[in-house]
Amino acid sequence: MKKGILLTMLLTMALLPLSAFSQMKIGYMNPDSVLRDLPEVATIEAQVQGYIEEREQAFQDRYQAWIALFSEYNEQTQQGLLTEEEIAAKEQELAEEEQELTLLQTRIQNQIAARQNELFTPVLERLDRGIRAVSEQMGLDMVLNRQTGMGDPIIYFAGGQSVDITESVLNYLLENNE
């Protein structure tokens, strides 16, 4: 009787720490690679590219107009067709338009960044949900990024016990198109 209690106690003591002190389970992945393989990302990239081209065309049109204005002014002054007052007015106009062009360029850059952001946010949120779902399924405590966006490694080495969830996340997202 006494022996039985002692044995049970010892066995419980021996088994308990395995669950109480379970190791942290850490996985890693390459989210950029998942994004590259998602079909919707190609569509979004094409949309962004289209938008960039459209905005650049808008800038080009305005820039060409400025060049035309400048050439006209150059020719007219060369031929001595303009009075000093007219020259001053033209120069003023050219300078103002040039400033407008610089502003337009910044505005276009901001517009492109905003559009990119707007189009990519839903995908990034979906990716995040996928990472969460797969991590929970696999009972992971933490998932690290394998490398930065510039390609600098964060994880240089992952040994035999390590879990790369890149494939699982991609498959999850391909199967669960919510």
Next chain:
Amino acid sequence: MNTLQMNTFRIFSTLLIALSCVILSVPQLQAQDMKIGYVDPRVVLEKMPEMKAVQQRLQNFAERKQSELSAKEQELQQEFLAYQERSATGMMDEEAMAREEERLGQMDLELRQQQALAQQELDQQRVQLMSPLLEQIQGAINSVAEAKGLSYVLNTTTSAGDVIILYVSEEMEQEYNITDAVMMELGI
């Protein structure tokens, strides 16, 4: 129980205790090896009262450099326009035009060099002003990590905005996100 049985039982239980000690110690050691915490330094920096002063000083510095440089840029633009006017009237011979173009090219090069230098100086200023704050944060991280018995403390995000930690489970978040603890340690 006779003496022999008693002895067998003693030996048996001693062995069992020894065995369980071994079993006990192994996962504990591993668990100690694997305790990893993490911190989002941007959240801490944003809350530091010194940060406002640093940002203000950096902005002033950048604005001062910017106004110096834009004065030079305007000067160059005016010179360029003046040159175009003169060459359009045909008053300059080719040699004079080449000389003037070279002079303007030199001015342009100098302006670009000064712009690059200003950027470098701004970066240096940032490092210089930020480093005492980062040292304070590092000190607080060290104290919290030691108190919690952590082996590693990771950064969540690089300064370029790259995410390092993509996911953390809820239990992990509660136990090992030491961002708040670090701010408490700093008294903010």
